[in-house]
Amino acid sequence: MQFAFDSMLGLGLLACAAGVFWSRDLFRSVVMFIAFGLLLALTWVRLEAPDLALAEAAIGAGLTGVLLLDAIGHLRQHNEHSPRNHWLLPLLCCIALALLLILSFNARPEASISLPQLVAESLPESGVEHPITAVLLNFRSYDTLLEIAVLLVAAVVAMALNDGLAAAARTSTEQSNRDPVLAGFTSRLAPVILLVAIYVLWAGSYMPGGAFQGGAILAAGLVLLKLADFHIERYAESLLRLGLAFGFLVFLAVATSVMIGGRPFLTYPEAFAGQFILFIEAVLTFSIGLILFSLFNQSPGQEVPHDN
Amino acid sequence: MNLIPLLLVIPLAWALLSLLLPRLPIGLLALAGIVLQLGTAAMLWNNVQVHGASSYAIGDWVAPLGITLVADGLTVTLLAMTALIAVVCAFYAIFYLRAYEKERRYFWPLFWFLLAALNGIWLAGDLFNLYVGLELLTLSAVGMVTLSGERHALAAGLRYLYAALLGSLAYLLGVALLYGAYGTLDLGQLSSLLDANLMTQLALALMTFGLLMKTAVFPLHSWLPPAHGGALAPVSAILSALVVKSSFYILARLWMDAGDALMPVSAAQLLGTLGALAIIWGGWQAFRQSEIKMLVAYSTVAQLGYLMLLFPLAIGQSQQSAVLAWQGTMLHLLSHGFAKAAMFLAVGTLVLAVGKKRVVDMAGISAKMPLALFAFGLASISIMGLPPSGGFNAKWLLMQSAIQSGQWHWVAVLLVGSLITASYVFRVFSVSFQKDADPQIRSTHPALDLSALLLAAIAIALGFAAAIPVELLTLPEDML
Numbered sequence: 001m002q003f004a005f006d007s008m009l010g011l012g013l014l015a016c017a018a019g020v021f022w023s024r025d026l027f028r029s030v031v032m033f034i035a036f037g038l039l040l041a042l043t044w045v046r047l048e049a050p051d052l053a054l055a056e057a058a059i060g061a062g063l064t065g066v067l068l069l070d071a072i073g074h075l076r077q078h079n080e081h082s083p084r085n086h087w088l089l090p091l092l093c094c095i096a097l098a099l100l101l102i103l104s105f106n107a108r109p110e111a112s113i114s115l116p117q118l119v120a121e122s123l124p125e126s127g128v129e130h131p132i133t134a135v136l137l138n139f140r141s142y143d144t145l146l147e148i149a150v151l152l153v154a155a156v157v158a159m160a161l162n163d164g165l166a167a168a169a170r171t172s173t174e175q176s177n178r179d180p181v182l183a184g185f186t187s188r189l190a191p192v193i194l195l196v197a198i199y200v201l202w203a204g205s206y207m208p209g210g211a212f213q214g215g216a217i218l219a220a221g222l223v224l225l226k227l228a229d230f231h232i233e234r235y236a237e238s239l240l241r242l243g244l245a246f247g248f249l250v251f252l253a254v255a256t257s258v259m260i261g262g263r264p265f266l267t268y269p270e271a272f273a274g275q276f277i278l279f280i281e282a283v284l285t286f287s288i289g290l291i292l293f294s295l296f297n298q299s300p301g302q303e304v305p306h307d308n
Numbered sequence: 309m310n311l312i313p314l315l316l317v318i319p320l321a322w323a324l325l326s327l328l329l330p331r332l333p334i335g336l337l338a339l340a341g342i343v344l345q346l347g348t349a350a351m352l353w354n355n356v357q358v359h360g361a362s363s364y365a366i367g368d369w370v371a372p373l374g375i376t377l378v379a380d381g382l383t384v385t386l387l388a389m390t391a392l393i394a395v396v397c398a399f400y401a402i403f404y405l406r407a408y409e410k411e412r413r414y415f416w417p418l419f420w421f422l423l424a425a426l427n428g429i430w431l432a433g434d435l436f437n438l439y440v441g442l443e444l445l446t447l448s449a450v451g452m453v454t455l456s457g458e459r460h461a462l463a464a465g466l467r468y469l470y471a472a473l474l475g476s477l478a479y480l481l482g483v484a485l486l487y488g489a490y491g492t493l494d495l496g497q498l499s500s501l502l503d504a505n506l507m508t509q510l511a512l513a514l515m516t517f518g519l520l521m522k523t524a525v526f527p528l529h530s531w532l533p534p535a536h537g538g539a540l541a542p543v544s545a546i547l548s549a550l551v552v553k554s555s556f557y558i559l560a561r562l563w564m565d566a567g568d569a570l571m572p573v574s575a576a577q578l579l580g581t582l583g584a585l586a587i588i589w590g591g592w593q594a595f596r597q598s599e600i601k602m603l604v605a606y607s608t609v610a611q612l613g614y615l616m617l618l619f620p621l622a623i624g625q626s627q628q629s630a631v632l633a634w635q636g637t638m639l640h641l642l643s644h645g646f647a648k649a650a651m652f653l654a655v656g657t658l659v660l661a662v663g664k665k666r667v668v669d670m671a672g673i674s675a676k677m678p679l680a681l682f683a684f685g686l687a688s689i690s691i692m693g694l695p696p697s698g699g700f701n702a703k704w705l706l707m708q709s710a711i712q713s714g715q716w717h718w719v720a721v722l723l724v725g726s727l728i729t730a731s732y733v734f735r736v737f738s739v740s741f742q743k744d745a746d747p748q749i750r751s752t753h754p755a756l757d758l759s760a761l762l763l764a765a766i767a768i769a770l771g772f773a774a775a776i777p778v779e780l781l782t783l784p785e786d787m788l
Contacts, residue, residue: 101510104506108507109505111488111489111491112490113497138369139373140375140437141366141367142367146428147440150440150444152327152421153448157448157451163410163413241328245327245328252320267368
């Protein structure tokens with residue numbers, strides 16, 4: 001039974017991937033891509049990686065899908081045709097790589113170091129009970145700090161690209177044409193989304209969840225609000241910019257301030273590690289949500305890049 | 309207090325500062341920050357010279373559970389080079405960006421994130437951490453390329469992004485395979501564990517492909533010229549001098565750590581051949597370009613080819629030849645960094661003054677802008693590999709290594725490369741010294757000329773003081 005399910009999942013993934021490449025219409029490609037993301041999330045569940053499944057569903061399928069659909073909308077406005085796919089060479093490369101991977105997987109050496117075991121042994125000292133959170137926010141928190149910087153840079157680049165273009169476009173679409181059904185639905189849904197985001201963040205300390213997943217859910221809520229024409233971001237434009245950097249700011253400040261006590265960079269005081277991690281995760285959730293939302297929010301209006 | 313984390317905290321803190329408080333004079337603040345970083349790098353250099361290499365466990369978790377940073381001779385040399393080039397580029401940018409009001413706002417945050425990523429990569433001792441560093445580097449570099457928002461810059465930036473992402477994915481797949489096979493991501497541990505089997509070799513091949521893509525080695529170079537040639541002058545300087553070197557640095561570390569046992573001589577010779585082709589093709593394209601910045605950008609493609617000669621000269625050859633190749637390559641990396649940054653800054657000043665981009669527009673410029681042209685000339689001496697310059701010493705070491713290992717074909721490549729370089733450099737000079745032309749120029753701030761001159765002077769000075777960095781540049785331990 002499970003084998004049947006797994007093979008259907010695998011075939012479905014392949015079919016969706018093929019659909020992404022061979023659809024004539026960009027819109028269909030994107031829909032296939034979203035379906036691919038959802039199947040991939042299911043695959044992660046089957047591989048017993050629920051954290052990855054949550055992230056894949058929220059970011060891979062959800063927000064990326066929204067951004068891609070939005071981009072198609074702009075392409076259509078400018079009557080640009082989808083470029084022709086050169087699929088033969090990539091396909092051959094993929095098949096060759098897949099064969100090599102399968103072959104090498106069979107000849108896999110026995111790993112002499114077991115990191116999961118080390119993580120399990122050090123878990124009591126980490127301040128949290130969920131090993132993934134312990135790795136992300138404690139053992140390898142330096143990676144996470146830089147990842148947050150990557151997200152922030154993405155938002156900064158979007159702002160830089162947008163600065164010249166969007167000011168005009170935004171004012172031109174100022175008049176509101178709010179759909180009453182969507183608006184009513186969204187206004188009831190928004191508090192629930194917020195609650196779910198906070199729950200996922202809180203749950204991260206003892207089960208799958210955490211800042212990235214919570215942030216993605218928060219972002220989804222904000223996107224929904226914007227689509228329903230609520231535009232809460234207009235009330236606090238400058239606050240939004242501070243909010244984008246706030247998570248990184250707090251993370252870096254905590255990471256550095258512990259050095260004053262003579263500890264190495266990013267070492268939480270032993271007794272309070274759990275509280276430190278929860279605090280950092282809370283601000284990260286907030287900022288990740290805003291960053292992901294701002295990537296959507298920054299997409300240009302009617303303008304096209306100018307020639308110079 | 310340990311200096312290693314400071315080299316990460318300073319750029320990240322300044323990135324936030326310039327992002328959140330744009331009304332402050334962020335250019336001047338940046339200059340203060342970068343001087344601080346230069347001082348820290350110099351002190352760390354001194355520490356390593358006196359006490360030897362040191363490592364730093366972040367969060368007090370030792371590898372493989374945590375991430376370890378490593379500061380050895382090569383690392384501190386690269387940190388010092390980064391800070392030195394960055395301080396001059398920041399000084400240049402303060403004056404250059406006066407003409408670019410809109411771009412200035414976002415230049416500084418991206419500049420600082422880029423520096424943080426570079427410092428992180430030089431210090432990293434962990435394969436996945438290197439991936440994160442590469443991502444941060446790529447994204448800030450792409451952002452800097454597209455700063456102007458012009459159509460050609462956006463196209464170049466997007467192309468750069470796609471190429472770099474493909475490289476990142478290949479690298480990441482390799483990292484995942486190595487982690488699956490050995491259970492650790494720490495470079496130091498991996499170098500003693502690695503063992504010849506299909507999975508390891510596939511992983512190393514994938515990582516090599518990804519890093520070659522990011523280093524823009526022929527034939528994977530086509531993204532580089534539009535990105536480097538189309539960006540603002542200080543951005544081009546940083547991209548060509550530092551950013552492409554970081555992926556090469558990872559590649560070199562990986563190959564030297566894995567060593568002769570894992571890396572087949574044929575693959576090393578193949579990489580050398582790609583390098584030779586890059587030298588010839590890049591040089592020929594540089595000669596053919598009509599825009600002067602594109603000429604300098606193609607020159608980068610050619611000069612990156614010399615770095616690839618490390619592999620055939622070090623893998624499977626004698627100890628002595630490998631040491632010479634390693635020193636020569638790293639000295640080339642340094643002197644090209646300074647010389648190419650100087651070249652881009654000088655050319656940027658010329659383009660700013662003349663207001664046109666083509667080589668022929670520079671006719672008669674020698675009488676009007678002698679200093680910028682002089683800086684370009686000094687930098688060219690090092691790029692061509694004429695004595696006395698860092699470039700000459702580097703090529704001399706590489707040539708000795710080639711002779712020692714009896715690989716005469718690489719000697720021929722080195723000589724032909726210098727001739728091609730001379731041909732495209734003299735093309736610029738023959739135009740700029742035309743006497744009958746009288747170009748109209750806008751006056752530019754003398755600080756612009758001064759910055760280019762300073763970097764060019766350092767490239768030349770490396771010809772006299774090459775021993776200082778070379779002494780520190782020991783090979784990774786298992787090669788000795």
